[in-house]
Amino acid sequence: MKLKYTITNILCAGVLLFSGTSCQGFLDKAPYDALSETSTWKTEDDAKKFAIGCYDGWESGEVLLYADCMSDFGYNNFPWEGFRDQANGTMSPSNTGYSFYHFTTIRRCNEFLTKVQDIKFADEAEKQNLIGQIKTIRAYRYFVLNFLYGGVPIIDSYMSAEEAKVPRKTEAEVRTAIAKDLDEAIAALKDRPSERGRIAKGAALAIKMREALYYDDWETAKKSAQAIIDLGVYELDPSYETLFNVSGKDSKEIILATQYLSVTKPLGTIGQMYNNAEGGWSSIVPTYNLVNTYEMRNGKTINEAGSGYDPTHPFMGRDPRMAMTILYPGADYKDNNGVNKVFNTLDKEISGGVNKNFPVAADNASKTGLTWKKYVYPMDQYSDIWSTDVCPIVFRYAEVLLSWAEAENELNGPSKEVYNKLNAVRTRVGMPTVDEGKYSTKDALRELIHRERAVELAGEGIRRGDILRWKTTDGKMLAEVVLSQTLERLVGTVDMNGANPETRATIKLDAAADEKKIEDRVFKPYNRYFPIPQSDLDNNDKLVQNPGYAAPKK
Secondary structure, three states, X not given: OOOOOOHHHHHHHHHHHHHOOOOOOOOOOOOHHHOOOXXXXXXXXXXXXXXXXXXXXXXXXXXXXXXXXHOOOEEEOOXXXXXOXXXXXXXXXXXXXXXXXXXXXXXXXHHHHHHHHHOOOOOHHHHHHHXXXXXXXXXXXXXXXHHHXXXXXXXXOOOOOOOOOOOOOOHHHHHHXXXXXXXXXXXXXXXXXXXXXXXXXXXXHHHHHHHHHHOOOHHHHHHHXXXXXXXXXXXXXXXXXXXXXXXXXXXXXXXXXXXXXOOOEOEOHHHHHOOHHHOOOOOXXXXXXXXXXXXXXXXXXXXXXXXXOOOOOOOOOEOHHHHHHEEOOOOEEEOOOOOEEXXXXXXXXEOOEEOOOOOOOOOOOOOOOOEEOOXXXXXXXXXXXXXXXXXXXXXXXXXXXXXXXXHHHHHHOOOHHHHHHHHHHHHHOOOOOOOXXXXXXHHHHHHHHXXXXXXXXXXXXXXXXXXXXXXXXXXXXXXXXXXXXXXXXXXXXXXXOOOOOOOOEEEOOOOOHHHHEEEEOOOOHHHHOOOOOHHHHHHOOOOOOOOOOOOOOO
């Protein structure tokens, strides 16, 4: 009976290969629940199983859902969950919040890439394709580390702990290593993935594209985006909303996503995203900074003359993606029993009873008064919100179009091709095409591209990267502005019997500051990079801490 490398295999492999347990249906032959050097790395099947193991931990759906909490677009209510310190500026070497500083997956990839060289495959191209997948995973993990920490050790396989004490490489040196892995992978990978969750050429190109974009390498970013377009494999999904539902997991827009199964490897983070009355924790919630970024349905910003924006009814007439992404006060929704309800986080009481979703009614109530809708609703798509099979997306085709547009504008300014790619993303959701007269200069179009990217990809974990790389007119990181503010919610009331969801909420514009305040946030220039955890510094005396993070007093 032949081994089958299905999505279940990918999900189970990390547990199997590195903790000694097994997943039913994965193994039909040898007792690989006790792997050893003498019994493995003998056959092509051995190599394929170890390659699948490298996928375990290459990216986390949980982290993707939390990641916008490190930006102005999200808020993590509970500090112990690890994503609040990065947003409010309280990070330190001994209090890093969630730490991205780990090399487990990279070590697995190194092991595979060393051992596979001695394994003979029936088809050499299949071997090279597999090697390409693992080099892509290694490149991605180094990209995450390098961008967040600013240069990290490039590790090898070591025989002792002492030997493993290696210094950090420069950010440029790590970028060179990433580029080498990706270029070699792109040359070997197939155009199409063999199954959902597998890496193909488009995924490696997407990493190359995003990495180049993050470092203002516009030429490489555009070239990589164009190469993805030229593959002809991916396209925009007709439904923006369905793309993030369980039913959208096989969309042609998705280039690569994390993989979860409700029984074998569930993602419980979805339960943490619901509000208190729906049985959730409100751990991960959007902010009004995001709400204020959406244009009006007519294509004007909320601050633009003639937009029709009404601050007392801020949800009225907005970009349709707002209602597809955020559950806002006054919006309609269905609970897990399919019962129609009105979302209300503004009133302390509803019909004479306590409103469990009022921000200060309970720890588990959303402190911003907003809840994510993307990935979360409809609620009845999950039989158990704490054990879901949703697969958060890492790369999708809309990002490719937006990255191409951004890179081309930075290289050559506005063009019909830039407008066309922006229009494809905008008209998909019913937004008007770009006003070419208003956005006829590089600077004006840059502002639109940044806004379009912000709202299109909101809640997908890339906002912090963008506000670190984007600059204000005076040369500051955008993060220095948007993360150095008091985070606030809106105060008001909801007409539970109102016919129009967009106008049910009426906002009290003269609310007191203490009614609105959630937390003070600060971002210093040195917060561009995260601190190296003190435990890693203690274990490796060759590591040097990032500037700005003082060493603890002895």
